[in-house]
Amino acid sequence: MAEAAPLYDTYSRAPLRFERGEGVWLITESGERYLDFGAGVAVTSVGHGNPHVVAALKEQADKVWHLSNIYEIPGQERLAKRLTDATFADKVFFTNSGAEALECAIKTARRYQFSKGHPERFHIITFEGAFHGRTLATIAAGGQEKYLEGFGPKAPGFDQVPFGDIEAVRAAITDATAAILIEPVQGEGGVRPATTEFMKALRRICDENGLLLILDEVQTGVGRTGKLFAHEWSGITPDIMAVAKGIGGGFPLGACLATAEAASGMKAGTHGSTYGGNPLAMAVGSAVLDVILAEGFLEHVRDVALVFRQGLASLKDRYPDVIEDIRGEGLLLGVKAAVPSAELLQAIRAAHLLGVPAGDNVIRLLPPLVVTAEEAREGLARLERAAESIRAAKIKKTA
Numbered sequence: 001m002a003e004a005a006p007l008y009d010t011y012s013r014a015p016l017r018f019e020r021g022e023g024v025w026l027i028t029e030s031g032e033r034y035l036d037f038g039a040g041v042a043v044t045s046v047g048h049g050n051p052h053v054v055a056a057l058k059e060q061a062d063k064v065w066h067l068s069n070i071y072e073i074p075g076q077e078r079l080a081k082r083l084t085d086a087t088f089a090d091k092v093f094f095t096n097s098g099a100e101a102l103e104c105a106i107k108t109a110r111r112y113q114f115s116k117g118h119p120e121r122f123h124i125i126t127f128e129g130a131f132h133g134r135t136l137a138t139i140a141a142g143g144q145e146k147y148l149e150g151f152g153p154k155a156p157g158f159d160q161v162p163f164g165d166i167e168a169v170r171a172a173i174t175d176a177t178a179a180i181l182i183e184p185v186q187g188e189g190g191v192r193p194a195t196t197e198f199m200k201a202l203r204r205i206c207d208e209n210g211l212l213l214i215l216d217e218v219q220t221g222v223g224r225t226g227k228l229f230a231h232e233w234s235g236i237t238p239d240i241m242a243v244a245k246g247i248g249g250g251f252p253l254g255a256c257l258a259t260a261e262a263a264s265g266m267k268a269g270t271h272g273s274t275y276g277g278n279p280l281a282m283a284v285g286s287a288v289l290d291v292i293l294a295e296g297f298l299e300h301v302r303d304v305a306l307v308f309r310q311g312l313a314s315l316k317d318r319y320p321d322v323i324e325d326i327r328g329e330g331l332l333l334g335v336k337a338a339v340p341s342a343e344l345l346q347a348i349r350a351a352h353l354l355g356v357p358a359g360d361n362v363i364r365l366l367p368p369l370v371v372t373a374e375e376a377r378e379g380l381a382r383l384e385r386a387a388e389s390i391r392a393a394k395i396k397k398t399a
């Protein structure tokens with residue numbers, strides 16, 4: 001505790017001190033093993049200490065750590081080529097985080113409208129319950145009062161409507177609208193998937209009104225939902241997409257992807273980053289993609305996700321007093337608690353299972369994508385123990 005004092009008090013931290021990670025496991029300083037079904041927050045996609053990724057980082061560390069973007073960087077060109085080959089996109093800008101990827105996405109959309117002779121079109125429609133990061137622009141985009149309070153006037157140009165309400169979207173469009181921004185599955189908002197019909201309708205509305213569709217796939221991307229990107233489930237493609245978290249597997253890396261048309265306003269000098277596209281990050285990102293894009297890997301994610309989800313559904317049936325609902329896609333799963341979610345999170349932690357809090361009384365279970373069916377069943381067994389302990393405590397209270 002004494003050592004923590006010089007840190008900002010911005011986090012209320014769990015009293016756990018991890019020293020090592022191995023695959024889906026985290027090991028504390030005192031040697032206790034925890035099953036890590038938080039994976040950071042959907043970050044360590046290929047597990048802790050993945051040998052292929054560690055080797056790539058070490059190899060690059062021996063060559064060169066840092067190069068300025070005033071030079072050509074072959075690692076960036078290679079990773080951008082792989083990302084554009086695998087997606088709708090033609091262009092990539094590398095960042096160090098999700099919020100920076102969103103900042104680039106927002107700037108790209110505004111600049112597109114500007115370059116088409118519409119500088120007045122800078123508003124972006126966003127959705128209630130959204131989370132897009134903690135910079136001044138992204139807290140305005142997310143629109144959550146708890147993140148905006150006390151930080152001065154909310155950055156202008158973000159118009160928020162209820163999630164899933166297509167009529168509200170139509171009504172919010174004005175001559176100043178540039179784009180629509182949405183997470184295909186709201187993560188922090190409580191693991192709330194947008195329906196296929198809604199995603200298709202947004203695409204149509206953007207096309208009809210000369211708007212750009214921006215997807216925030218920072219949490220849903222890079223295999224998390226069982227497709228390389230979550231929008232593939234709905235059969236539509238965006239104009240711009242923000243990516244981070246899983247793509248670096250734990251190394252700070254994000255990316256803004258766009259079609260050539262959407263990125264056409266981003267000329268030399270319009271944007272930049274000191275560390276974005278750092279050679280170490282490029283080596284890691286490419287090694288992570290080796291794993292995710294390997295033949296059969298996404299099928300593995302879908303198969304394990306099915307096992308895990310069926311197990312969760314069975315737990316919900318057997319413990320309706322503890323678990324109200326199971327939701328999500330692939331290995332981005334939410335357990336809506338029938339008790340305060342903090343209580344459930346505490347109980348699974350006592351069973352040495354790690355999850356992540358979310359809105360709407362949900363805890364997120366986001367195992368590394370390399371999780372095996374056996375490890376998923378181990379997670380289910382621990383969740384069951386947690387549910388059992390909550391039930392036992394309730395019975396004791398009423399007795």
Ligand SMILES: *Cc1c(COP(=O)(O)O)cnc(C)c1O
Nearest residue numbers: 097098099131132133187218219
């Ligand atoms: C985590 C997250 C962000 C912000 O990413 P940072 O790397 O923390 O800046 C943005 N959008 C979504 C959907 C996220 O889950």
